[in-house]
Amino acid sequence: MPESRTHRRIMTLAISAILCVGWNQSPRIDYQLRLYLAERELNANRLDEAEERLDLLILERPAKTWPRFLRAQVARKRGEITEAEEILQRAVELGFPVEQARSEHELLADRTARPGSGLTVDRPDFRPVLSPPAREARLPLREGRSR
Numbered sequence: 738m739p740e741s742r743t744h745r746r747i748m749t750l751a752i753s754a755i756l757c758v759g760w761n762q763s764p765r766i767d768y769q770l771r772l773y774l775a776e777r778e779l780n781a782n783r784l785d786e787a788e789e790r791l792d793l794l795i796l797e798r799p800a801k802t803w804p805r806f807l808r809a810q811v812a813r814k815r816g817e818i819t820e821a822e823e824i825l826q827r828a829v830e831l832g833f834p835v836e837q838a839r840s841e842h843e844l845l846a847d848r849t850a851r852p853g854s855g856l857t858v859d860r861p862d863f864r865p866v867l868s869p870p871a872r873e874a875r876l877p878l879r880e881g882r883s884r
Contacts (some may be wrong), residue, residue: 772827
């Protein structure tokens with residue numbers, strides 16, 4: 738009889754420990770799920786839904802940089818170049834990797850510079866995320882091609 742009582746106590750403690758760990762992890766799992774859903778909306782070009790989800794995630798955890806980066810992509814896809822630049826700049830200030838920000842910045846620059854893009858954006862207030870040496874470090878184009 739004492740063995741079964743000890744066995745029950747051990748099982749009770751083990752189940753309690755599992756529940757405590759799961760309970761403590763649930764906010765993180767919930768956040769990751771909502772971030773995944775926002776990325777899925779963005780990839781499916783459901784920009785309104787993606788924007789709504791990302792704005793909530795940014796409000797919940799303002800120091801996180803990935804939702805800001807995704808939010809900059811939403812703004813870029815909508816043609817809101819100035820807003821996208823500001824969001825991207827804030828993500829970099831919070832510690833987002835500059836190399837990843839550089840690729841998004843180049844997409845933004847392409848949208849403002851390309852005549853056939855449908856955007857006529859004259860932006861004297863343009864604040865690039867890249868430092869001048871980083872802009873000069875771009876790969877040279879092949880002969881016969883222009884930017």
